[in-house]
Amino acid sequence: MSEILLDVQHLTHVFRLDKHAVIKAVDDVSFQMKKGEILGLVGESGSGKSTVARCIMNVYKPTGGKILYRDIDIGDKAQLRKHRKMLESLRQIIFQDSTSSLNQRMTVADIIAEPMSIHRMRPARGSLRAEAEFQLSYVGMDASYLDKYPTELSGGQRQRVAIARALSMEPELLVADEPIASLDVSIQAQIINLLRHCNREHGCSILFIAHDLSMVEYLCDRVGVMYRGRLVEIAPTAELYANPRHPYTKALLSAIPIPDPIAERSRKRIDFDEVSFDRDGVLTRIAADHFVLMQEEV
Ligand SMILES: Nc1ncnc2c1ncn2[C@@H]1O[C@H](COP(=O)(O)OP(=O)(O)OP(=O)(O)O)[C@@H](O)[C@H]1O
Ligand SMILES: [Mg+2]
Numbered sequence: 001m002s003e004i005l006l007d008v009q010h011l012t013h014v015f016r017l018d019k020h021a022v023i024k025a026v027d028d029v030s031f032q033m034k035k036g037e038i039l040g041l042v043g044e045s046g047s048g049k050s051t052v053a054r055c056i057m058n059v060y061k062p063t064g065g066k067i068l069y070r071d072i073d074i075g076d077k078a079q080l081r082k083h084r085k086m087l088e089s090l091r092q093i094i095f096q097d098s099t100s101s102l103n104q105r106m107t108v109a110d111i112i113a114e115p116m117s118i119h120r121m122r123p124a125r126g127s128l129r130a131e132a133e134f135q136l137s138y139v140g141m142d143a144s145y146l147d148k149y150p151t152e153l154s155g156g157q158r159q160r161v162a163i164a165r166a167l168s169m170e171p172e173l174l175v176a177d178e179p180i181a182s183l184d185v186s187i188q189a190q191i192i193n194l195l196r197h198c199n200r201e202h203g204c205s206i207l208f209i210a211h212d213l214s215m216v217e218y219l220c221d222r223v224g225v226m227y228r229g230r231l232v233e234i235a236p237t238a239e240l241y242a243n244p245r246h247p248y249t250k251a252l253l254s255a256i257p258i259p260d261p262i263a264e265r266s267r268k269r270i271d272f273d274e275v276s277f278d279r280d281g282v283l284t285r286i287a288a289d290h291f292v293l294m295q296e297e298v
Contacts, residue, residue, distance in 0.1 A: 005070060005173060005205050006033040006056065012064035013051050025051040027229035028065070030283065033173075038199055038206045040216040040237070042252065043226030049209045050096055052226075053177045056207070057093045069173070089119045092171035096178045096209075098162035102150045109146040112136065112165045119169070135164040140190055156183045163191060170202050177209045192219055213256050217241055222289070225249045230279055235290035245292045248272050 013026040026048040041049050054060045095101045113128035123131040133143045139160035159182050180188040198204040224234040233246040244250045251272035258264040281293040
């Protein structure tokens with residue numbers, strides 16, 4: 001049995017918009033991540049992926065449910081206080097929109113080195129600046145960027161700085177929320193291979209949130225599919241792509257273009273009938289490690 005790193009149990013998150021209106025962004029979502037695993041999370045815009053990511057990182061306090069990280073209940077104030085420093089160094093997040101997450105008044109070198117400095121990590125390359133330069137080179141940027149400020153960079157460069165900062169900590173868990181969406185196609189592959197390298201070489205577990213289903217298939221060991229706040233299906237990647245069972249997953253996967261033009265011409269898109277969606281089902285095991293949201297049998 002592999003060791004469980006992250007255990008999300010019945011996670012629910014509700015945003016209160018005003019006195020009368022609420023949004024149930026995440027609704028009774030449960031899944032686990034094993035150490036060293038890359039888990040993909042996909043689903044249409046607004047399905048709750050980022051909210052799950054932020055709850056896991058203690059950015060949002062869940063409305064309901066429990067999240068255990070290495071058996072630490074991160075929603076429990078006392079446990080969180082006791083382990084905060086450790087949790088902050090072991091878990092890193094790359095936000096969907098890194099622009100708002102970077103301190104505009106700091107240089108690139110300081111932004112990348114800050115977490116290492118806070119956690120008093122001894123820089124393997126002599127100085128924090130050398131370490132920052134090294135991390136920057138990994139995301140395809142040279143030393144000339146070290147003294148620049150975020151406002152002097154393009155959106156894609158800022159995103160790469162955020163990635164370098166997160167990876168500099170060699171995290172045990174990396175939550176990557178659409179890390180490559182804002183990058184040029186030529187750099188996307190480089191970043192995906194970098195994430196893969198961190199996983200293979202350093203055993204970094206990755207929660208990879210993405211829209212690009214081909215990228216998810218390439219990178220992830222398992223994939224979870226969200227729809228309107230619910231996790232509707234989760235399975236090993238090959239199994240999910242070959243044998244999707246939830247109607248929403250079928251529709252989602254049928255939308256992936258096939259590189260072969262002849263096969264692409266005969267590709268059939270499956271529509272998902274939103275009205276038929278039954279949000280009250282339970283995640284049910286239908287094969288080894290393959291779970292689908294369905295009605296409980298009476
Ligand atoms: N801070 C917030 N305040 C109020 N509602 C929010 C907030 N953040 C998200 N929501 C709502 O919660 C739901 C889930 O949003 P979330 O950002 O988690 O989706 P997502 O799957 O990450 O979407 P995307 O693919 O567009 O990033 C949406 O209906 C969204 O409008
Ligand atoms: Mg999002």
